[in-house]
Amino acid sequence: MKTVLITGASTGIGKATAELFFQRGWNVVATMRTPQxxxxxxxxxxxxxxxxxxxxxxxxxxxxQSRFGGIDVLVNNAGYGLVGTFESMDEARVQRQFETNVFGLMRMCRAAIPQMRERGSGVLVNVASMGGRLTFPFYSVYHATKWAVDGFTESLQFELAPLGIRVKLIEPGAIKTDFYDRSVDFVHDRALSAYNDTVDKGTRRMNAFGAKGAAPTLVAETIWNAATKDNARLRYPVGSDAKSLLFLRRLLPDAVYRGMMRKQLLG
Known part of the structure; x- marks a missing residue:
C-alpha cells in the first residue's frame, strides 16, 4: 500500500487531497501546523x-516513515498569499512569504528526496499557481515566490528523473478556498493615498474573480492524476481560467496581453 504526505492539509486543497487519497486506498500523512x-x-x-x-x-x-514504511508521494501544498501594495510591505513580511512558499517547499523536497533516491522511486508534487507564469496587480511578492517555485521545479525534474523520481507542478487558477480570506496577508497603507483608488477597484475585481473559482476537489483530482500516472509531464494547469489565461499569455504579444489584463482588473 502506498503512502502520501501532504503539507497544509487542514483546509482547502490540502484537505481535499488528503481525503481523496484516503478514499482511494492510500495511507495518508496529513500534516498541518496545528494538528486536528x-x-x-x-x-x-x-x-x-x-x-x-x-x-x-x-x-x-x-x-x-516509521508508521507506513516510507513516503511514496510528497504533496507540497502549504502556502499563503502576501497581497497589496509593495511599497507598504516591510522586509519581515516579504521574508515570511518566501520562507513559506519557497524555502519551506525546498526544505520539504530536500528532506524527502534521500529515501526516494535510495528506493529508486517517488513523486514530488509542488502546488504552485497559474501565478507562476503570469501576474495580477497587487500580487508582486506572491508571484515572485510562485515564479521561483516554477523554475525550481522545472530544473529539479531534470536532475531527479534519472533517479526514478518524478516531479510535478500543479498550476491552479482561482479556487474556492479560504485563500482569499484566512490564507491572505493583505497589506496597504491608506496613507499612501495615490494607490487607494486602484487598490479598491483592483481588490474588488480580484475577489470577485476568486469567488467564481473551481472547487478544491478539482485540484485534488489533478494532484491524484499527476502522482499516479507514470509519465514525464511536468505542468498541470487546473481550472478553465488557468488554461485560458496561460494560453493567451503564450499566444498574445506582451503589450496586448498586459493591456487586456489591465482593462479587466483595473478598468
Missing part, C-alpha cells in the same frame, strides 16, 4: 509540520 482530526483509522495519520521549522519537517517525515 476526528478520524481514527490505521491508514490515516495527522501530525504537526510547519514548513518554516526544519525540525518539525524531520519529525513528521520520520513519523510517517
Amino acid at each position: 482530526s476526528d478520524r481514527d483509522d490505521p491508514r490515516w495519520m495527522v501530525t504537526r509540520l510547519d514548513v518554516t521549522d526544519a525540525e518539525s519537517i524531520t519529525q513528521a517525515l520520520t513519523a510517517g
